Amino acid sequence: MIKLAGVGFVLWVCLSLISEPAIPVRKEKAFDAYIQDSIPIEVELYFTSNHQPDYYKSHVKTPVCKDSLCYLVEIDLIWDLLGNFKNYEVPADKPLTKFDHEEFEENDHKKLKSILADKTSLLRDYEMKTLVDEDVRRASGVVDATTGATSATIKDAVVGGALYTTHTLWHIVNGEVAKKILTHTEARFTDSLLVSMLQSSDYQYQYYALNKVPESKRMAYIPQFVRLVASGDAYVPFFAIEKIPAEAWKQPVTQLQLAELLGRVSFEMQNELLNKFKEMELFTETISKLIQNHSKLTDKQLIKLLTILKDNKTKISENSKQVLENLLKNKNQQVVNLTSDILKN
Numbered sequence: 001m002i003k004l005a006g007v008g009f010v011l012w013v014c015l016s017l018i019s020e021p022a023i024p025v026r027k028e029k030a031f032d033a034y035i036q037d038s039i040p041i042e043v044e045l046y047f048t049s050n051h052q053p054d055y056y057k058s059h060v061k062t063p064v065c066k067d068s069l070c071y072l073v074e075i076d077l078i079w080d081l082l083g084n085f086k087n088y089e090v091p092a093d094k095p096l097t098k099f100d101h102e103e104f105e106e107n108d109h110k111k112l113k114s115i116l117a118d119k120t121s122l123l124r125d126y127e128m129k130t131l132v133d134e135d136v137r138r139a140s141g142v143v144d145a146t147t148g149a150t151s152a153t154i155k156d157a158v159v160g161g162a163l164y165t166t167h168t169l170w171h172i173v174n175g176e177v178a179k180k181i182l183t184h185t186e187a188r189f190t191d192s193l194l195v196s197m198l199q200s201s202d203y204q205y206q207y208y209a210l211n212k213v214p215e216s217k218r219m220a221y222i223p224q225f226v227r228l229v230a231s232g233d234a235y236v237p238f239f240a241i242e243k244i245p246a247e248a249w250k251q252p253v254t255q256l257q258l259a260e261l262l263g264r265v266s267f268e269m270q271n272e273l274l275n276k277f278k279e280m281e282l283f284t285e286t287i288s289k290l291i292q293n294h295s296k297l298t299d300k301q302l303i304k305l306l307t308i309l310k311d312n313k314t315k316i317s318e319n320s321k322q323v324l325e326n327l328l329k330n331k332n333q334q335v336v337n338l339t340s341d342i343l344k345n
Contacts, residue, residue, distance in 0.1 A: 025046055025047070026046070026047040026051065027044045027045060027046045027047065027057075028044065028045055028047075029042060029043075029044055029045075030043045030044055030045040030056060030181070030184050031043055031180055031184060033058075033176060033177050033180055034176075035060065035062060035172045035175070035177065036062055036063075036168075036172075039061075039062055041058050041059075041060055041177075042058060042059075043056055043057070043058045043177060043180070043181065044056065044057050044058065045184070052192065052193060052196055053081055053185065053188070053193060054081075055078055055079065055080055055081065055086055056078070056079040056080075056081070056083075056181050056184075057076060057077070057078050057079075058076070058077050058177070059074075059075075059076050060073070060074070060075050060076070060077055060172065061073070061074050062168065062172065064164050064165050064168045065164070071097070073096065073165060073168070073169070074090065074091055074094045075088050075089070075090050075096070075169070076088060076089040076090070077169075077172065077173060079173070079177070079178060079181050080202070080204070080205070081181070081185045081193075081197075081205070082181070082182055082185065082204060082205070082208055083177075083178035083179060083180075083181035083182040083185075084117065084119070084178070084204060085113075085116040085117045085173045085174070085178075086117075087113065088112075088113065088116070088169075096108075096109075096112075096162070096165060097162075097165075098159065098160070098161030098162040098165075099161035099162075102161065104159070104162070108159050108160075108162070111159050112159050112162070112166060112169070115157060115158065115159070115166060115170060116169060116170055116173045116174070119174055121157055121170060121174075122154055122157045123154070123157055123158070123166070123167055123170045123171070124170075124174070126154060126167075128164065128167055131154050131158070131163055131167060189212065194209050194212055194213065195221075195224065197209035197212075198210070198213075198221065198224040198227075198228065199224065199227075201233070202233075203232065203233035203234045203236050206228055206232050206233065206236045206240075207235075207236055207239060210225075210228070210236070210239055210240060210243055213243065215245075218243060218244070218245045218248075219245060219247060219248060221243075222244065222248050222254055225240045225241070225243050225244050226240075226244075226254070226257050226258065226261075228240035229241045229244075229258070229261060229265070229269065230261050230264070230265060237265070237266075237269050238268075238269070238272060241269075241272055241273075241276065244258075249276065249280055250280065250281075252283045252285060252286070255280075255282065255283055255285075255286040256283070256285050256286055256289055258273060258276075258277075259273075259277070259286045259289035259290050259293070260289055260293075261273065262274075262289075262290060262293040262296065262297075263292070263293035263296040264296075267298075270296075270297065270301060271301065271304075274301060274304045274305060274308065277290070277308050278304070278307070278308050278311075281312065282308070282312045282315065283315065284315045284316070284317055287309065287312055287315055287316055287317070287320060288317055288319070288320045290305060290308070290309070291309070291316075291320045291323050291324060292323070294323075294327075299332050299335065302327075302332075302335055303332075303334055303335060303338065306327075306335065306338035306339060306342065307338065309324075309342050310338060310341055310342050313342050316342070321343060324339055324342060324343060325339075325343065327339040328340065328343075
C-alpha cells in the first residue's frame with residue numbers, strides 16, 4: 001500500500017511538471033514608428049528571465065515594389081539594444097522569395113543577414129533606381145526582376161535575384177527605427193544594464209558600456225576592465241586598459257591581475273602592458289608574476305621587461321632571482337647584460 005502511494009505521488013509530480021505552463025517571455029511596447037514613410041509598425045522590447053532588457057522586435061508587413069508590381073514581405077525583425085540588426089524570422093507559409101517566386105535557400109538567408117548587419121553597406125548610399133543596369137533586361141512577372149540586371153557595382157551587396165527585397169529591408173533595419181531603439185535604450189539605461197553589457201561577449205556592447213562608465217566611478221568597475229583587457233573582442237582590450245585609472249595601477253591586487261595576463265594576451269597587448277608597468281613602482285608579487293611569464297615574450301619584449309625589473313630590483317624576491325639566473329645563458333647579449341646588472345648586489 002505504501003509502495004502504491006509512493007508511485008502515485010511520483011506520478012502526480014511528473015504530471016504536474018508536464019502540465020505546468022511555460023513562463024512567458026516578458027515584453028513591452030517600446031514605441032511606434034513608420035517605415036517606407038507611411039507604414040506604421042510597433043517595436044517591442046523583450047526582457048531576459050532576470051528582467052534585464054534583451055532585444056527589440058517588430059512584426060513588419062511591407063510591400064516591395066518596382067513600377068506597378070509589388071509583393072508583400074512579412075517578417076519579424078530583431079535588433080540588439082543599440083539598434084544593431086540581430087536576426088530575422090519569417091513565417092513558414094510566407095517565405096522570402098527571389099526571381100520568379102524562387103524561395104530563399106539557406107545561403108540566401110545567411111547572406112541577407114550578413115548584409116542587414118552591415119551598417120556601412122553600399123546600399124546606404126544608393127537609391128533603388130540606381131541599382132540596376134537598364135541595358136540588361138530580365139523577363140519575369142515578379143517584382144525583383146521587372147527591370148534590368150543588378151548593377152555590377154552593387155552586385156555583392158545584395159542577395160542575387162532579390163535586389164529590391166534586400167534594399168527595402170536594409171533601409172528598414174538600419175534607418176530611423178535603429179536610431180529610435182538606441183534612444184529608447186539610453187533613456188532607460190541603468191547600472192545593472194551597464195554591468196551586463198561589460199560582461200557581454202558582444203564587442204559592440206563592450207565598447208558602448210566602456211564609454212558609459214563615468215570617470216568618477218571607474219574604480220568600481222576594475223574587475224570588468226581587467227576581464228575585457230584579457231578577453232575583449234577586436235579593439236576593446238586597448239580601450240579597456242585606458243579606462244583603468246592610475247589609482248588602480250598602484251594597488252597590489254590590480255597590478256597582480258594585470259601581470260598575470262602577460263602570458264596569455266596578444267603580442268600587441270603584451271607591449272601595452274609592459275609600457276604601463278614601465279611607468280610605475282611595482283610590488284614584489286607583481287614582479288614575480290612578470291618574471292614567471294618572461295618565456296612568453298620576444299627578445300625585444302624581454303629586454304623591455306628586464307629594463308622594468310632593473311628599476312625595481314630591490315623588490316625582486318630570491319626565488320625570482322633564481323629564475324632570472326637562467327637568462328645569463330641567453331644568446332642575446334643585451335639580455336645577458338641587463339640580467340647581470342639586475343642580479344648584482
